[in-house]
Amino acid sequence: MSDKEIGNGEGLEIDINTLIRENAQAVADYELADSPQIGNQDRQDRQALRRVSGLSTELQDVSDAEYRQLRLEKVVLVGVWTEGTSKDADNSLKELAALAETAGSQVMEALIQRRDKPDAATFIGSGKVAEVRQAVVATGADTVVCDGELSPAQLRTLEQKVKVKVIDRTALILDIFAQHAKSREGKAQVELAQMSYMLPRLRGWGESLSRQAGGIGGRGPGETKIETDRRRINDKMAKLRREIKDMKTSRDTKRNERRRKNIPSVAIAGYTNAGKSSLLNRLTGSDVLVENALFATLDPTVRKTQSDDGRIYTFTDTVGFVRHLPHQLVEAFKSTLEEVSQSDLIVHVVDGAHPDPFEQIRAVRGVINEIGGGEIMEIIAINKADIAAPEVLMELLRKESNAYAISARTGYGVQALIKAIESHLPKPKVEIQAVIPFGRGDLVSLIHEQGEIISEEYLPEGTKIHAMVGGALARKIELLEVNS
Numbered sequence: 001m002s003d004k005e006i007g008n009g010e011g012l013e014i015d016i017n018t019l020i021r022e023n024a025q026a027v028a029d030y031e032l033a034d035s036p037q038i039g040n041q042d043r044q045d046r047q048a049l050r051r052v053s054g055l056s057t058e059l060q061d062v063s064d065a066e067y068r069q070l071r072l073e074k075v076v077l078v079g080v081w082t083e084g085t086s087k088d089a090d091n092s093l094k095e096l097a098a099l100a101e102t103a104g105s106q107v108m109e110a111l112i113q114r115r116d117k118p119d120a121a122t123f124i125g126s127g128k129v130a131e132v133r134q135a136v137v138a139t140g141a142d143t144v145v146c147d148g149e150l151s152p153a154q155l156r157t158l159e160q161k162v163k164v165k166v167i168d169r170t171a172l173i174l175d176i177f178a179q180h181a182k183s184r185e186g187k188a189q190v191e192l193a194q195m196s197y198m199l200p201r202l203r204g205w206g207e208s209l210s211r212q213a214g215g216i217g218g219r220g221p222g223e224t225k226i227e228t229d230r231r232r233i234n235d236k237m238a239k240l241r242r243e244i245k246d247m248k249t250s251r252d253t254k255r256n257e258r259r260r261k262n263i264p265s266v267a268i269a270g271y272t273n274a275g276k277s278s279l280l281n282r283l284t285g286s287d288v289l290v291e292n293a294l295f296a297t298l299d300p301t302v303r304k305t306q307s308d309d310g311r312i313y314t315f316t317d318t319v320g321f322v323r324h325l326p327h328q329l330v331e332a333f334k335s336t337l338e339e340v341s342q343s344d345l346i347v348h349v350v351d352g353a354h355p356d357p358f359e360q361i362r363a364v365r366g367v368i369n370e371i372g373g374g375e376i377m378e379i380i381a382i383n384k385a386d387i388a389a390p391e392v393l394m395e396l397l398r399k400e401s402n403a404y405a406i407s408a409r410t411g412y413g414v415q416a417l418i419k420a421i422e423s424h425l426p427k428p429k430v431e432i433q434a435v436i437p438f439g440r441g442d443l444v445s446l447i448h449e450q451g452e453i454i455s456e457e458y459l460p461e462g463t464k465i466h467a468m469v470g471g472a473l474a475r476k477i478e479l480l481e482v483n484s
């Protein structure tokens with residue numbers, strides 16, 4: 001991607017009237033979309049679409065204003081390339097484009113600037129700002145998306161100069177999460193993340209919002225107003241945290257139950273769009289949503305399965321990772337991410353057809369470490385082997401010791417992966433030798449499901465079993481022998 005040469009400043013005059021018209025139209029569209037004609041389900045879906053407006057300074061009413069939907073329609077992407085090769089820079093902007101498209105916008109233009117570090121005032125250098133403004137005018141874009149996390153001041157200054165809304169990568173990712181959140185827990189987590197993103201930016205969105213409201217030249221919110229808003233947001237965040245904690249309890253209970261029963265859990269983790277849900281479906285015959293979109297999955301799905309030798313274990317598919325996953329999201333999704341950090345084994349799915357799978361691996365490991373799962377045994381599943389370049393597959397297999405090339409789509413390599421997974425499941429630790437009376441078929445099946453059978457023989461008085469089992473089951477069997 002290269003900078004586009006743009007004209008000579010023609011059309012640079014900002015037409016305030018056009019701006020007001022456009023903004024008024026955007027507001028009207030939003031109100032239309034929110035009109036009562038739409039069905040209840042749709043309405044709920046729409047509410048899930050609401051985002052931190054990133055527009056609103058004058059929070060008339062916190063619970064209302066911050067949710068004004070940001071309509072990302074035509075966007076211009078802007079990146080600052082500080083390190084790595086130009087290919088890295090391209091990949092980064094391509095990913096930003098994929099994110100923008102997933103959020104429902106149309107990418108009109110992508111500009112990238114080589115600099116040692118982002119400009120303190122405007123992110124990109126001041127010379128480039130004019131070019132971005134030109135690109136905005138030329139393409140009729142309504143939003144500029146910067147590839148990074150910008151300070152409130154940078155956002156504000158840049159907004160003033162390019163004269164359309166400016167959002168950063170973090171806000172874009174939060175927007176996608178907000179669109180995709182389905183469960184109550186998911187929605188609450190996203191809302192919490194949005195608020196923690198918004199809190200330090202309350203003051204930053206000034207100009208464009210007063211434009212949005214048609215109040216050109218209107219005064220910004222007073223100090224007191226901001227303080228009130230801040231307090232209300234803090235209260236709301238505390239409430240959300242409590243709610244999330246309550247919802248987490250039921251999941252914890254289920255997980256503890258599985259743990260008590262010695263059911264090993266395998267987490268399917270990896271970069272977004274790597275094919276985690278496809279793999280879960282392939283492994284367990286489930287029907288989890290698969291989509292060529294980023295962050296299609298937000299809510300964890302747990303599926304039970306059985307090993308070749310009859311042991312029961314679970315697979316969990318969960319939210320994907322991305323480079324620079326906003327820390328607000330990691331924080332808010334802590335309980336969801338526990339599905340990974342509390343698992344017995346991680347199957348780390350890598351998209352073998354991605355331009356830079358090594359960077360994906362690094363990013364995913366970074367997040368796994370951050371959530372406290374760094375010590376968990378990891379198997380790498382290099383997915384999309386059906387379309388990946390053979391030399392890339394070879395390189396990945398050479399560099400990663402515990403790696404398997406697979407295709408969730410065709411089924412290639414999946415049997416070998418399953419074998420590897422089952423050989424890495426935690427081993428039951430207690431050795432038992434017992435004769436279980438025929439009346440206790442339930443115990444025999446438990447030993448099969450949870451333990452590892454060494455030998456089994458049918459005697460007139462019952463089933464003679466030599467096996468390795470978990471502590472709880474071993475005690476049950478011991479008790480049985482004592483009582484008989």
Ligand SMILES: Nc1nc2c(ncn2[C@@H]2O[C@H](COP(=O)(O)OP(=O)(O)OP(=O)(O)O)[C@@H](O)[C@H]2O)c(=O)[nH]1
Pocket residue numbers: 270271272273274275276277278279289290291292293294295296297298319320321383384385386387406407408409410
């Ligand atoms: N060619 C090919 N495409 C695949 C394979 N596995 C998955 N895909 C495609 O990759 C895209 C993403 O698949 P998902 O299973 O939704 O990926 P995910 O990792 O769950 O993605 P998120 O939930 O969005 O993080 C879909 O378009 C799949 O059809 C594969 O083995 N080969």
Ligand SMILES: [Mg+2]
Pocket residue numbers: 276277278289290296297
């Ligand atoms: Mg998925």
